[in-house]
Amino acid sequence: MKPIGIDHFANFAFLNHLKVSDGGKAAFLVKKANLAENGYDSDLYLWRDGQPVQLTDTGKVSDFYWVGEEIYFPAIRKKADQDYVKKGLPLTVFYRLPLTGGEAVEAFRVKSKIKSIQFVSASEFYFVADYDPKVEWALQTAGDDVEKAAALLKEEADYTVFDQLPFWSNGVGITNGHRDQLHSYKDGEITVITDRYTNVKDWKVMDGGRRVIYIANRYEQKKETPTQLKLYDRATSAIADVSMETPFVHQGITLLGENEILLLGSDQKLHGLNQDPNFYRYNFKTGERKVLDESHMHATGCSVGSDVKMSNISSPWHYDGKDTVYFTETIDDSCQLVAIDLKKGGIRPITEKKGMVVEFAPCEKGFLTLCIRGNDGIELFKTDLNGKETQLTHLNTHLTEEYAISTPEELTFTNEAGDLIKGWIIKPVGFDDSKKYPVILDIHGGPKTAYGPNFFHEMQYWANLGYGVIFCNPTGSDGRGTKFSDIRGKYGTIDYNDIMTFVDVCLDKSPWMDKDRMGVTGGSYGGFMTNWIIGHTDRFKCAASQRSISNWVSKSNTTDIGYYFNKDQIGTDAWTDHDKIWWHSPLKYANQCKTPTLFIHSDEDYRCWLAEGIQMYSALKYFGVEARICIFKGENHELSRSGKPLHRIRRLKEITQWFDQHLKA
DSSP states (O other), rough: BOOOTGGGGGOOEEEEEEEEEETTEEEEEEEEEEEETEEEEEEEEEEEETTEEEOOOSSSSOOOEEEEEEEEOOOSSSSSHHHHHHHOOEEEEEEEETSSOOEEEEEEEESSEEEEEEEEEEEEEEEEEEEEEHHHHHHHHHTHHHHHHHHHHHTTTTOOOOOOOOOTTTTTEEEEEEEEEEEEEETTTTEEEEEEEEEEEEEEEGGGGEEEEEEEEEEESSSOOOOOOEETTTTTTTTEEEEESSSOEEEEEEEESSSSEEEEEOOOTTTTTOOOOOOEEEEEOOOOOEEEEEESSSSOOOOOOOSSOOOOOOOOOOOSSSSSSEEEEEEOOOTEEEETTTTOOOEEOOSSSSSSSEHHHETTEEEEEEEEEEEEEEEEEETTTTTOOEOOSSSSSHHHHHHHOOOOOOEEOOOTTTEEEEEEEEETTTOTTTTTTTEEEOOSSSOOOOOSSSSOOOHHHHTTTOOOOEEOTTTOSSSSSSHHHTTTTTTTHHHHHHHHHHHHHHHHOOTTTTEEEEEEEEEEEHHHHHHHHHHOOOSSSEEEEESOOOHHHHOOOOOOOHHHHHHHHSSSSSOOOOHHHHHGGGGGGGGOOOOOOOOOETTOOOOOHHHHHHHHHHHHHTTTTOOOEEEEEHHHOTTHHHSSSHHHHHHHHHHHHHHIIIIII
16 A cells, blocks of 8 residues: 555545536536646536546636536636736636537626626626725726726735724635625626625525525624625615514525525524524515524534545535425534425434535435545535435545555543543554554644544544544534534633543553653644643643634734634633633743644634734743744635645645654654
């Protein structure tokens, strides 16, 4: 078997954006790392005659849509269009791709940056586009003269002005004044529907294009978490508020009938942001509603971690036209395809295998699904209504067959609260039970996410280098219901105890683990916990803290979600109870640290701003503790999962060399 190398992730094909036409044609994108270009190539594939058929070879297809039985996709291909966009001006050009062969031809163009689109026909559709006040100002000031507007934007690029909260967003950049704005397009005529302060979220076109229902968040100075449900009527241009409650967090909508939807939402009164939402059958015309599930046990979407799936793309929920809606949900350590009964209520799983249903789309007698199973990467499956799966593609299977993989072994224990805590042990490749091995504890982010027994490149790489790797889902993790995931005001207490107990159980059950050669790492919340651990115990010989949190005061006032997320999670702010917010900050305990620690951070990480890593690094240096920081330019919070390939390699090299230096020397 071949050893797994530091760049092994680049061998994977990342399948995503699975979509099926009304006529049953299926297509998806395949993304692959391009080490030579330090990026990713993404092309369109059609599932035809039992085989994946590649339709494009540009490497630049980021999304596509079925319009009838034809494929439309956005691209900036012409040099004149590329030059226009380089001037800082928005443009989206859609091309129509013949499935019978031949070159894609331009279908239409819009001088906006389209973020999502829903077609009524080839000549009529609605779209959400980025509203940029700076671009609007430049064009108005220049009298729509493109060159003058470009000159104004170039001059303004030297200045950044904030007057709203949030003012930036991880993975997006500066968002001050920006909104996701709803538009209609019919026969070349564009109508702006929502105003400059309204941010449109989930939205659905109804009645053949006559109406649009959408979730909105309108703000001028500060964005709040409650949202509104709005209904646009094209005939009258009227927008009605059809919110189920006020205040309320409307999170998702699925069309059921003329005036009826399945609404996913939460009042967040019991468990704040951690509260798993309820499911409502809601008639927005009469106001009649029926709660279909209020167990707070259902975490919709996939929050199971992996570094070989590239992205979390949420498939549209599917209504079968009768009495069932299908969607994906994180259950324990896996993501499953599930169904909710619209008449009786209640949610039942369709799939039950370990791993992930990453995306799904309806097809004849069931679904096409993109799944991660066992030690494999993402593959296309046919899944029937009883959950029986038939694997259709084998684009990654050879990686499982040819490379040395150490399958995770499950380990559980019961914590002080009586909850079952689940974790896993990955033994070193070539394991010999007569030897002692160094061990790496890996802590997931969130904290409302989860680990599972699926393939993780970084963990398997370490196992191939002779490390044991251990990881678990402590209290606060997703997939076990709201009560389990709610650690508001408890960061660094029960979660820390769970993780430390897990380490003790691993050592007790595995005599081959060398307790004197243990390292710890984690990112985001895992970075917080790494920082917390080194301030509360010296049992680890070294640590690697990634995209971390060190000071809740600074994080609250610098990050994209900090101003509301941190108060919700810690239970206070610096002005109300400074002692509490400081007590939960790892920086408070930096004077107790002795563990050599590497810090990994990115300069465009607006979720856990660069200052968090720098503060902890500086404090350790101040107190004479061995420390190193590596800052990645042009990367954000997603560095380890979808960062530039060479940056992902350098990140893993930094961490591995740090562990080698302290655990193997």
